[in-house]
Amino acid sequence: MIHFFKKSKNWVLSFLKKFEKPIDEILLQEVDATRFIVLDTETTGFDYTNDRILCIGAIPLQNGVIAIADSFEVYIKQDHYDKTSAQIHGILKDWVMDRPNEIEALQEFLHYLGDSIIIAHHTTFDVTMINRALERNGLPVLKNKTLDTAVLYKRTLLNSNLLDRKDNYTLDELADKFDISKKDRHTAMGDAYITAIAFLKITNKLRNKKVLLLKQLYR
Template structure:
């Protein structure tokens, strides 16, 4: 039932594709790679907020391919709240040489291809990307998604069956002795999320 529904959703999504040059997103991935990605945004509401930057890194053969990182800053016309700046440190003046949103999103799509996507609270980041891909290409991201907080929950619930699982990012870093890279930006967050993902994969 679920697989049929997923297939139907994917088929309907593909039917909406406006630009055939992006049908590679729906093709079978043969790279055996994952892409971990993160976005920095003007806020936490995909309906009204915009992407300021996207960071991503590839994983293959149990290794983070740090030589293949992706980072792009996106032009923004809205005011960036002081609360957002406190989190990611991106100010309007930092976006002086940023790319237009369509260009930035297209570069990101070529980077990820049809690879499996990994993230921490990935649903939000995917919703932000879809905000741009829907009007531009007529589709949502069709890639398979892996949520690290779900993997972490599944790993911990076996040892604390009636416990309250702490899913905070810093908690997971400490649990697996992963160093906090300090500067909060999309690339660093993607790399740290990738490290958590590998720890969880190897613990299976």
């Protein structure tokens, strides 16, 4: 395994410099020209303090292309493990041999992510879990801007008193709506891929044959 980072002041400063571009300049970028990283995490549970990340799956998306060949997937060595959650994500404690520990996995992930904009379904959960792990290991928390397909999807719905709009839409519901296969659902890579396709479907609806800028997704 290549260790891209060292826990040093120089590395932290170098990493943070990636985010010096003014926010106004970023928001004027075209969506198609922007590099996104679509990600998902599988975890031992939903407690930000006590639960841990089992796997991070991420796929780059740019110019309408989901670059599967450049995807990122890492399974993390576990000291903390919950057998009950394995029934959902299917990750067994010793399923993947020679797993990196948490700090090694996070270092590789940060190198892969760079300053890309993060896309996820229910982004707050994934980003918070990653940030808690980064804090535990003395690494800087994520500075990347984020987009949530759960929020963006509601922008595509008609405003009508005749329609029953929900406060929240699951990834399963988006997959059904956009006719996306759920074959690898509840795996980090599988959910990242479903989310990436859903994002493309959503932005196609929002652009209405016009150039779509990032600022339009953050309204």
